[in-house]
Amino acid sequence: MKYILVTGGVISGIGKGIIASSIGTILKSCGLRVTAIKIDPYINIDAGTFSPYEHGEVFVLNDGGEVDLDLGNYERFLDINLYKDNNITTGKIYQHVINKERHGDYLGKTVQVVPHITDAVQEWVMNQAKVPVDDDKKEPQICVIELGGTIGDIEGMPFVEAFRQFQFKAKRENFCNIHVSLVPQPNATGEQKTKPTQNSVRALRGLGLSPDLIVCRSAKPIEMAVKEKISMFCHVEPEQVIFIHDVSSTYRVPILLEEQGIIKYFKQRLNLPIDDQPSDLLMKWKKMACRYERLLKVCSIALVGKYTKLSDCYASVFKALEHSALAINYKLDLMYIDSTELERSTEAENSVKYHQAWHKLCKADGILVPGGFGIRGTEGKLQAISWARTKKKPFLGVCLGMQLAVVEFARNCLNWEDANSTEFDPDTKNPVVIDMPEHNPGDMGGTMRLGKRRTVFKTENSVLRKLYGDEMFVEERHRHRYEVNPELTRCFEEKGLKFVGHDTEGNRMEIIELENHPYFVGVQFHPEFSSRPMKPSPPYLGLLLAATGTLNAYLQRGCKLSP
Numbered sequence: 001m002k003y004i005l006v007t008g009g010v011i012s013g014i015g016k017g018i019i020a021s022s023i024g025t026i027l028k029s030c031g032l033r034v035t036a037i038k039i040d041p042y043i044n045i046d047a048g049t050f051s052p053y054e055h056g057e058v059f060v061l062n063d064g065g066e067v068d069l070d071l072g073n074y075e076r077f078l079d080i081n082l083y084k085d086n087n088i089t090t091g092k093i094y095q096h097v098i099n100k101e102r103h104g105d106y107l108g109k110t111v112q113v114v115p116h117i118t119d120a121v122q123e124w125v126m127n128q129a130k131v132p133v134d135d136d137k138k139e140p141q142i143c144v145i146e147l148g149g150t151i152g153d154i155e156g157m158p159f160v161e162a163f164r165q166f167q168f169k170a171k172r173e174n175f176c177n178i179h180v181s182l183v184p185q186p187n188a189t190g191e192q193k194t195k196p197t198q199n200s201v202r203a204l205r206g207l208g209l210s211p212d213l214i215v216c217r218s219a220k221p222i223e224m225a226v227k228e229k230i231s232m233f234c235h236v237e238p239e240q241v242i243f244i245h246d247v248s249s250t251y252r253v254p255i256l257l258e259e260q261g262i263i264k265y266f267k268q269r270l271n272l273p274i275d276d277q278p279s280d281l282l283m284k285w286k287k288m289a290c291r292y293e294r295l296l297k298v299c300s301i302a303l304v305g306k307y308t309k310l311s312d313c314y315a316s317v318f319k320a321l322e323h324s325a326l327a328i329n330y331k332l333d334l335m336y337i338d339s340t341e342l343e344r345s346t347e348a349e350n351s352v353k354y355h356q357a358w359h360k361l362c363k364a365d366g367i368l369v370p371g372g373f374g375i376r377g378t379e380g381k382l383q384a385i386s387w388a389r390t391k392k393k394p395f396l397g398v399c400l401g402m403q404l405a406v407v408e409f410a411r412n413c414l415n416w417e418d419a420n421s422t423e424f425d426p427d428t429k430n431p432v433v434i435d436m437p438e439h440n441p442g443d444m445g446g447t448m449r450l451g452k453r454r455t456v457f458k459t460e461n462s463v464l465r466k467l468y469g470d471e472m473f474v475e476e477r478h479r480h481r482y483e484v485n486p487e488l489t490r491c492f493e494e495k496g497l498k499f500v501g502h503d504t505e506g507n508r509m510e511i512i513e514l515e516n517h518p519y520f521v522g523v524q525f526h527p528e529f530s531s532r533p534m535k536p537s538p539p540y541l542g543l544l545l546a547a548t549g550t551l552n553a554y555l556q557r558g559c560k561l562s563p
Contacts, residue, residue, distance in 0.1 A: 001126075001129055001130070001140070001141065001142075001143060001170075001174065002141065002142045002143070002174050002175075002176070002270045002272070003125070003129070003142075003143050003145060003166075003170055003174060003175050003176070004020075004023060004142065004143070004144045004145065004176045004177075004178060004270075005145045005147065005163055005175070005176070005177045005178070005209075006019060006020040006023070006144065006145065006146045006147065006178045006180060007147050007151055007160075007177065007178070007179050007180070007204065007209070007211075008147070008148075008149070008150050008151065008179070008180045008181070009150055009151050009152075009179060009180070009181040009182070009196070009197065009199075009200025009201070009203070009204065010150065010181050010182040010196045010197070010200050011150065011182055012148075012149055012150050014180055014181070014182055014217050015180065015217055015244070016070075016146050016147075016148075016180050017038075017069075017070035017073045017074075017146060018073060018250050018253055019178070019180055019215055019244065019253065019257075020036065020070070020073075020074070020144050020146040021036070021070075021073045021074050021076075021077035021078065021144075022077065022250075022253040022254040022257055023144055023178070023257065023262070024036055024074065024077060024078045024142070024144045025077045025078060025254045025281075025282070025285065026254050026257055026258055026262060026263060026282065027142050027144075027266065027272075027274075028078055028281065029254075029279050029280075029281035029282035029285075030263060030272070030274040030275065030279065031274060031279060032141045032142050032272065032274065033134060033138055033139070033140045033141045033142070034078055034080070034140060034141070034142045034143075034144065035080065035082075035086070035128075035129060035131065035133045035140035035142070035143050035144070036071070036074040036078065036080075036082065036086065036143070036144045036145070036146070037086050037087075037088060037125060037128055037129070037143060037144070037145045037146070038067070038068050038070045038071055038074070038086065038087050038088070038145075038146050038148065039088045039089075039121075039145065039146065039147045039148055039159055040055075040068055040087065040088070040089045040090075040148045040149075041089070041090050041147075041148055041149050041153060041155040041156040041159060042089055042090060042091070042155065043089070043090050043091045043094070043155075044089060044091050045089060045091040045092055045095065046065065046066045046067060046084065046087065046089065046091075046092075047059075047066050047067055047068055047087075048066030048448075051307075052307045052310070052312075052313035052314075053307060053309070053310055053313065055068060055069070055312075056068075056069045056310065056312030056313055056315055057069050057072075057312060057313055057314060057315050057316060057317075058479070059071050059072040059315075059316060059529065060450060060451065060477045060478075060479045060526060060529050061081070061082055061083060061084055061086075061451065061477070061529075062081050062083075062451055062452040062477065063083050063084055063451055063452075064084070064450030064451030064452075065082075065083060065084025065085075065086075065087065065450075065451075066084075066450065066479070067082075067084060067086070067087035068087055068148070069312060069315050069316070070146060070148075071086060071087055072315065072316050072319075072529065074086075074144075075529075075532075076319060076531070076532055076533060077254075077533075078133075079532055079534075079535075080133040080134055081133055082133055083128075083131060083133075085124070085128050085131075086128055086131075086133075088121070088124055088125075088128075090155060090158075093117060093120050093121055093124070093158075094117070096120055096124075097111065097116055097117055097120050113158050113161075114158075114161060117158050117162075118158060118161050118162040118165060119162075121158065121159055121162035121163075122162050122165065122166045122169065125143070125145060125166070128143075129143035145163075147159055147160070147163070150200075151179075151200060151203050151204045151207065152203050157207075160207045160208075160209065161207070161208070163177075163209060164207065164208035164209055167209070173269075173270060173271050174270065176212045176213070176266070176269055176270055177204075177209050177210065177211050177212050177213075178211065178212065178213045178214075178215060179200070179201060179204055179211035179213070179214050179215070180215045180217060181196065181197040181200045181201070181214060181215070181216055181217070182196055182197070182216075182217050182218070183196070183197060183216045183217065183218040183222055183226065183230075184196060184218075185218065185219055185220065192218060192220075192222055192223065192226045194226060194229050194230050194233065197214065197216060197230055197234065198230070198233045198234060201214065201234040201235075205235075210235075211234070211236065211240075212236075212240065212269060213236075213240050213241075213242055213262075213265070214230060214234055214236060214240065214241050214242070215242045215243075215244055216230065216241065216242065216243050216244070217244055217245075218243065218244075218245050218246070219245065219246050220245055220246075221243065221245045222243040222245065227241045227243065239260075239261060239265065240265070242257065242260050242262065243256075243260070244256055244257070248292070248293055249289060249292050249293070251285060251288050251289040251292055251533065252289045254282065254285055255282070255285060255286055255289055258282060284534065288326070288533060288534070291326065291329070292326055295325075295326075295329060295330060295331040296331070297329065297330050297331065297548075298330065298331045298332075298333050299325055299330040299331070299332060299333065299365050299366070299544055299547050299548050300333040300334075300335060300363065300364050300365050300366075300547075301321055301332065301333070301334055301335070301364060301365065301366045301367070301368055301543070301544075301547065302335045302337050302360055302361050302364035302366070302367050302368065302384070303317065303318075303334055303335065303336050303337065303368050303370065304337045304339050304342070304361070304367060304368070304369050304380065304381055304384040305336070305337075305338075305339060305369070305370050305372060305377070305381075306338065306339050306340065306372055306374075306376055306377035307372070308336035308337065308338045309338075311336070314336075314370055316526075316528040316529055316531070317368070317370050317398070317528045318334060319528070319531060320527065320528035320531035320536070320537045320540040321334060321368070321540055321543075321544065323531050323532065323533050323535075323536040323537070323540070324531075324536040324537065324540045324541040324543070324544040325544050326533070326536075327536045327541060327544075328541075328544055328545060328548065328550065330544065330548060332544075335360045335364060337357050337360050337361060337384070338357065338377070338380075339377035339378070339379075339380030339381045339384065340376065340377045340380050341353045341354060341356075341357035341380065342354070342357050342358060342361065342380035342381075342383045342384055343377075343379045343380045343383065344379075346380075361384055361387060362387075364393070365393075365394070365547035365548065366393065366394040366395070366396070366519075366543050366544070366546065366547030367384055367385075367387070367388040367393055367394070367395045367396075368395075368396050368397075368398070368401070368543065369381050369384060369385060369395075369396075369397045369398070369400070369401030369404060369405070370398045370399070370400075370401055371398050371399030371400050371401065371479070371480075371526060372399075372400045373400070373423075375423075375424045378404060378424060381400075381401070381404050382404055382407065382408045382411075385397065385401075385404055385405050385408045386408050386412060388520065389405075389408065389409070389412075389514065389517070389520060392517055392518055393518075394518055394519040394520075394543055394546035394547045394551075395517075395519065395520045395521070395543075396519075396521050396522070396523075396539055396540065396542070396543040397512075397521070397522035397523070398522075398523055398525075398526060398527070398528070398539075399479065399480055399523075399524060399525070399526060400480075401522060402484075402512060402522030402523055402524055403421055403433045403482060403483075403484065403522075403524075404421075405512060405520075405522045406432050406433060406484050406492065406497070406512065406522070407419055407420060407421060407432055407433060409492060409495075409497050409514075410430060410432045410488075410492070413495050413496075413497070414491055414492070414495060416430040416432070418430055419432045420432070420433070421433035421434075421482055422434050422435055422482070423435075423481070423482050430488075431485055432484065432485050432488055433482050433483065433484055433485060434482065434483065434484075434485045435481065435482060436449060436480075436481060436482065436483050448478075448479055448480055448481050449478050449479070449480055449481070450477075450478060450479055451477060451478065452475050452476065452477050452478075453475065453476070453477075453478050453503065453525070454473050454474070454475050454503070454504050455473060455474050455475070455476065455501045455502070455503065455510040455511065455524075455525065456472065456473045456501065456502055456503070456504055456506075457471070457472060457473065457474075457500060457501050457511075458499075458500060458501065458502055458506075459498070459500050461500075462498075462500040462501075462511070462513060463513060463519065463521065463542060463551075463555075464500065464501070464511055464513065464521055464523075464538065464539060464542065465500070466555055467538035467539070467541060467542045467555075468538045469538075473504075474501075476523075476525035476526065476527050476529075476530060477525060477526050477529045477530065478524065478525045478526065479526060480524060483508050483509065483524065484499070484508075484509035484512075484524075486507055486508070486509060489509060496514060496515040496516065497512055497513075497514055497515075498512065498513050498514070498515065499511070499512055500512070500513050501523075508524070509524065510523065510524045510525065511523050511524070518546050518551070519542055519543060519545075519546030519547075519551060521539060521542065521543075523539055527539045527540065528540065
């Protein structure tokens with residue numbers, strides 16, 4: 001097993017996740033089996049109870065793990081399926097050690113950060129690195145480990161110490177450290193500054209880790225003189241300094257790394273049994289990156305949500321839309337609309353914001369209402385759904401988006417004026433969305449219906465079934481506490497809102513489709529978590545096809561994309 005540790009300096013959010021994913025992609029293109037681990041030094045057990053404004057979206061895995069969004073990057077780049085134990089947190093490690101202490105495993109010993117916490121980290125990494133993540137179920141050969149945060153953070157110290165010890169346990173030819181740093185360029189001088197990188201590398205060395213590669217992030221391409229300066233002051237060869245400037249798409253990052261000789265370096269440094277040249281996989285990435293940059297036709301989608309101030313809150317949704325747009329040779333124009341700005345209360349408080357939000361919604365080619373929690377902004381989402389339904393605009397509702405589509409239909413088509421979800425109004429006379437039987441209102445962490453579940457199509461006359469290749473069932477990832485009330489479904493179906501997909505028992509409503517509409521689809525699951533650059537998610541692909549007016553032609557071709 002070869003281990004590649006990716007650390008970061010100067011600032012967080014520098015792009016360690018994309019760089020770790022890109023390194024994994026390059027090594028996978030050389031024919032190696034690659035897995036990935038993300039370490040988050042926060043004390044939470046998992047990401048499940050975070051607000052999306054804390055660390056971005058909560059990504060859900062097949063096994064129901066609620067994890068950091070970087071695991072989504074790993075899955076999309078490497079086309080693998082990870083597990084919840086591929087996300088290590090301080091909370092998980094301490095809980096593991098404390099449980100062992102209570103069990104009596106350390107009887108007579110003082111339990112300390114060194115060696116007990118650091119040993120637990122190393123043991124976890126070695127065990128999880130062996131778990132197969134590809135469809136062929138073979139043990140991985142390379143494990144890329146990303147250490148969250150920045151070097152010098154107090155909460156990250158036990159992990160840095162664990163890897164200082166681990167480099168000797170694994171042996172030099174099996175362990176490599178890549179340090180990602182920032183090279184800022186102040187507007188006042190326009191000069192690229194190396195001092196932050198020098199200080200960051202010095203701090204890393206002071207903690208016992210020496211970088212084998214320094215990846216420098218910058219807004220613009222870095223000059224050769226800067227590379228030589230970093231090489232000299234950071235005690236590495238010039239070819240060990242890699243530059244990654246801001247690019248038009250993340251698909252370009254593996255290509256930038258490969259062009260700077262990273263395959264040859266890894267082959268020598270880790271004694272890898274590979275050729276110097278990458279395989280067809282990286283050539284596909286090159287073609288995809290070039291195609292992305294040459295797209296001329298534009299499709300605009302309005303994303304109506306409540307976490308619109310930070311794009312990472314809907315990272316997987318954005319990627320799923322982007323994958324689908326790329327598949328049909330369109331450039332995606334994603335317009336984020338804060339759902340509260342569509343509400344009547346905003347018109348009274350700030351009419352400019354209200355009219356700007358509605359202008360965006362009206363000019364969009366398609367409308368997407370993603371998942372979410374809480375009552376804030378739900379009336380605005382209902383307004384957007386009503387607009388999509390009445391104006392025949394292509395619409396996709398995901399999780400809460402589907403539930404609100406049912407609420408909107410009940411209010412405006414069935415004339416149940418107080419129809420609502422019990423999440424927002426526990427005393428409603430028409431509870432069209434209700435708590436699931438197993439919902440535990442006490443503990444919040446890990447109490448939802450999580451992970452990959454099967455959805456069975458109950459009819460052949462379904463747009464989504466055709467988009468999924470006419471399969472009898474699909475398996476997608478879920479994350480919800482509430483569901484459509486199964487006792488009221490017949491009333492909806494009589495008026496044309498069809499529940500075309502159920503769970504395996506037939507009790508849970510999973511997919512809705514509206515008759516006599518170009519594309520009005522709601523799904524209880526989160527199909528964005530399974531979308532891949534070369535395998536777009538069918539519900540999102542359907543939205544893009546309908547928004548560009550090409551859905552019927554696609555279905556007539558037997559769900560084959562035109563060349």
